[in-house]
Amino acid sequence: MHSDPYGSAVDGPDPVATTATGSGPSVSGDPLSGSRGEVDDLARARAQLLAGGSRNHRLDAPSLRHALVDLHEFWLTTKGNELGIRPDSGFAIVAVGGLGRREMPPYSDLDLILLHDDVDPALVAEVADNLWYPLWDAHIKLDHSVRTVPQALQVAATDLTAALGMLEARHIAGDVELSHLLIGGIRRQWRTGIRSRFDELVAQAQARWQRSGQIAHRAEPDLKSGRGGLRDVQLLNALSIAQLTDGMPGLGPDSPGGGLASAHGRLLDVRTELHRVAGRARDQLRAQDADEIGAALRIGDRFDLARSLSDCARTISYSVDVGIRTANNSLPRRGLSKLRRVPVRRPLDEGVVEHGGEVVLARDARPSKDPGLVLRAAAAAAQNGMPISASTLNRLSDNAPELREPWPKGAVGDLLVLIGSGARAISTIEALDRTGLWGRLLPEWGAVRDLPPRDAVHTWTVDRHLVETAAQASALTTRVARPDLLVLGALLHDLGKGRGGDHSEVGAGLAIQIGTRLGLWPTDVTLLSEMVRHHLLLAQTATRRDLDDPATVQSVVDRLGGDPVLLELLHALAEADSLATGPGVWGDWKSSLIGELVRRCRLVMAGEALPVPDPIDPAHIEMAADGGVHVALDPGSATHTYVVTVVAPDTPGLLSHAAGVLALNSLRVLSASLGSYGGSAINSFVVAPRFGVPPQAGLLRQELIRAIGGEIDVLALIDTKEREARGNEPLVDRTGAAVPVQYAQAPPRVIWFDVGGPGGSPGQVEPGQVIVELRAEDRLGLLSRLARVFERNGADVRWARVSTLGASVVDAFCIALTNGDTRAAREELERAILAVVPAPEPKTEDGAVHT
Known part of the structure; x- marks a missing residue:
């Protein structure tokens, strides 16, 4: 029998059956x-x-x-x-x-x-x-x-x-x-x-999803064959009968939406009412039937029904993802595959390891005593493109305590890494959301979860649109001076929907509430709130007002308070928001109009301020008095952070060696202040161990002395460490130099500030010096590589301010070009800088990413 388990049948005779009659009308009196x-x-x-x-x-x-x-x-x-x-x-x-x-x-x-x-x-x-x-x-x-x-x-x-x-x-x-x-x-x-x-089973399901689409994001979904539909429940049952899963992977009745069993039952109820309303077998829910079905099930109108269906479908989809992954890892081995070694547990972050292609907790992790563990696991998963195991999510859901307010800086950094990871963040956030962890981090999320759009131009539900916007914004982070606020604003810009009133104004209030909880500086909280309040301003003004009228430009400048940073953020947010809305929303016409409006607003606002160095701590000046090599290690202001201070004779290559030693010891540089006094360099680094605790200051000093003396090549060792972290994949040459195999979301950007530019102050930038600012994605040992580039290209670093914001860096270096400040010298230095920073995946002619 060629049977469709949910009601359809394949016509035609069955050659195997002993007797099978054809279907057709009976003869009266037969x-x-x-x-x-x-x-x-x-x-x-x-x-x-x-x-x-x-x-x-x-x-x-x-x-x-x-x-x-x-x-x-x-x-x-x-x-x-x-x-x-x-x-x-x-x-x-x-x-x-x-x-x-x-x-x-x-x-x-x-x-x-x-x-x-x-x-x-x-x-x-x-x-x-x-x-x-x-x-x-x-x-x-x-x-x-x-x-x-x-x-x-x-x-x-x-x-x-x-x-x-x-x-x-x-x-x-x-x-x-x-x-x-x-x-x-x-x-x-x-x-x-x-x-x-198994492979045929999965391929059949994927082909069905391709044909029928996702129930959660279709105006007229296929309740049986769509992604998250009834056939997916059958798929889970089949894997359970094969003893590869437990039949209810990852979600129970306490999960948002009531878990898998509840989602299955609600989907069956909708299909039952669809049959009753249509008067015949039907699997595609038509828009004209939605209100009647919603009323019959006491759900509400068609928007309430769409929200309920989205919840059901996404719950089932997540369960299927977990079920397939679990089943694949549980398949019996045969032949040579039996000889494969047990997967190695590779450290990813403090308390987080990779095991069998999934992110799991380390054996000594204590989720009940570590509130930041949820975000560390999520950031590691998104950054490495791996799923979090279902058992880990369940354990975190059951045991992880609430983050204290304001959040620790490490937790905020991990959140930025997560939402700044581009498309890889989407599945990670979906998994957190389906298991209740995302709502615990952002309680305001519940109002937009599965909320259907009111405008047909939108492809996604409101919550998915917010995540998609953040993913799009991650590709624009190097265009702005505050990539952290860009991805946060992208994630929150429509959070005011579903609550009544102007969603921009409501969302601005929520942004203040969330920014305060995250522990952002008051000025940053205000800037984040203004992003949400004005996220539609540029698009609406550019497409509906006369840009040649000076009053139009002045009105935008006045509403933004003359803030060029806010203007820059809104420009990037407008593009990310449009790209995440649906096909055709962002195009050359809209891009050119908004770009022209922004250009005119910048002319009115008149420029940006120069970066300036941090003041030198008097205690560090005392350390420099004897002319020796000193390394101090002190606890940082946030959990799992430390301050490493390096004071040593200011010799060529010192910065590269110092930063390289930190990278070799798995210390991620979060920020740095680099300066000099007399003949000594005074460099302070705020670092976070990727896992465990940092080595003692004495060991760091010994390795630094060996690096200065030429006994070890720190960059060669960093390259080896990077290859091992990527599973020994070779580094790929894309711009004439080695770059990591995991590429950035956004293209790197180098900005030059000349002496005497707006915002400069005497004594900060001396004659013959320029400031070069790099906006790029982070990379293992990036600061050490940049220092080596400056050294080899005749650029003497006088001071620097280094900031790591999530997965992005904004590094400003005051340099003197010893071979002459010429256009050719700047271009050569810029090419060398771009050669060592992560570059986005190149795209094919049709826009697809090359793999």
């Missing part, structure tokens, strides 16, 4: 059609169930399905007994599809197998005809087959769709031992053959 009264009773009973009287007295969706199951079982049992289909008769009636699962929507096909124990073909044909014809006369869609147990097993072995249907077979009437032979045989065959069929 002796095979049974008594007229019997047919009328079945049809009348079905009609009464489907009519159900007034709305107040009709059966609800679950009760209707159960009543239809009972009706058909009763009729089949009675008819089977009349035809001699009894225990020890050699015949059995077996149900698959909706009747097999006891979840029959009103107009779903009746999927039946007439099993026989190699009975005489003439008798089989007679019994089959007398069973099928009354059902056809009652106008019941029937998908049927007649087989022996070996024939059914043969079909299941060669037809994946039929196998999935028969996995849920259920005995209805007749010889129960015969039914059990089939059911037990199908399941044993499925378990023993799953290794060879």
Whole structure:
């Protein structure tokens, strides 16, 4: 039988069946059609169930399905007994599809197998005809087959769709031992053959998702075949029967939306009402039916129904992702694969390791005592493009305490790394959201979770749109001086929707609330709030107002308070927001209009301020007095951070050696202040260990002295360490020098500030010096590499301010070009800088990313 387990059937004769009649209308008076009264009773009973009287007295969706199951079982049992289909008769009636699962929507096909124990073909044909014809006369869609147990097993072995249907077979009437032979045989065959069929099973599901799309983000979703639909629940059941998953991977009743079982039940209820409203079998929910279905289920209007469906579908989709991943790791090994070594646990961050391609907790991790562990795990997952294991998410959900307010700086940094990781962040945030962890971090998220858009131009639900906007903004971080505020603003810009009132104004208040909780500086909280309040300003002004009118430009400048940083952030946010809205929303016309508006506003605002050095601590001046090499290690102001101060004679290559030693010891530079006094360099680094605790200051000093003396090549060792972190993949040459195999989201940018520029102060930038600012994605040992570039290109670093904001860096260096400050020298230095920073993946002609 070519059975669709959720109601459809593949037409055509079955070459394996002993006897299989074709479907078609019965002939009036045909002796095979049974008594007229019997047919009328079945049809009348079905009609009464489907009519159900007034709305107040009709059966609800679950009760209707159960009543239809009972009706058909009763009729089949009675008819089977009349035809001699009894225990020890050699015949059995077996149900698959909706009747097999006891979840029959009103107009779903009746999927039946007439099993026989190699009975005489003439008798089989007679019994089959007398069973099928009354059902056809009652106008019941029937998908049927007649087989022996070996024939059914043969079909299941060669037809994946039929196998999935028969996995849920259920005995209805007749010889129960015969039914059990089939059911037990199908399941044993499925378990023993799953290794060879797993890839086909996954490929079939992916092809179905490609055809039918995602239920959560479709205006007229396919409830059966769409991603997150009923067939995906069947897929999970099949993996559970194969003993590869537990059937409810990762989500229980305490999860948002009530977990997998609740999502499945609600989706069945919607499909049941869809059949009842349409008066026939239908799987695609049409927009004109949504209000009536929502009212029948007491959900609300079509927007409320869409939100409920999104919740169900995303819960099921997450469960399927976890189920497939778990099943793949559980597949039995054969042959040489048995000899594979057990996966190594590779440290990723404090308390977080990689194991078997998933992010899991380290053995000594204590989630109940480490509030920042959730974000560290999420940041590591997004940055490395790996999923967090379901067991880890469950453990964190059960044990992780709330972050104290204001958040520790390390937690804020991990949040920035997560949302700044581009498309890799989407699945990580989805997993956090489905397990309740994301709502714990951002309680305000609940109002927009699964909220459908009111405008047809939007592709995504509001919460997914926010995450998509942050992903788009991550590719624009090097265009702004505050990449941290750009990705935060992108994540929060529509958070005021679903609450009534102007969502921009409501969202601005929420941004203040969230920024304060995160512990941002008051000025940054204000800037973040203004981003959310004015996130539509540039697009609306550029497309609706006359840009040649000076009053138009002045009005924008006045509303932004003349702040060029806010203007820069809003420009990038407008592009990210449009790109995340839907196809065709961002184009050359809109881009050119907004760009021209921003250009004119900048002319009115008149420039930006120069970076300035931090003052030197008097205690460090005392350390420089003896002219020796000193390294101090002190606790930082935030958890898991330390301040490393290096004071040494200011010799060529010192900065590269010092930064390289820190990178070799897995110390990530969060910020740095580089200066000099007399003949000594005074460099202070705020660092965070990637895992564990940092080495003692004495060991760092010894390695620094060895590096200065030429005993070790720190950059060569960093390259080796980077390759090992990427699984020994070779570094790829894209710009004439080695760059890491994990590429940036945004293109790097180098900005030059000349002496005497706006904002400069005497004594900060001396004649013959320039300031070069780098905006790029971070990389292992990046500061050491940059220092080596300056050294080799005749650029003497006089002071520097280094900042790591999430996964991005904004580094300003005051340099003197010893070989002359010429255009050619600047261009050569810029090329050398860009050669050692992460570059985005190149794209093909059609815009796809090269892999």
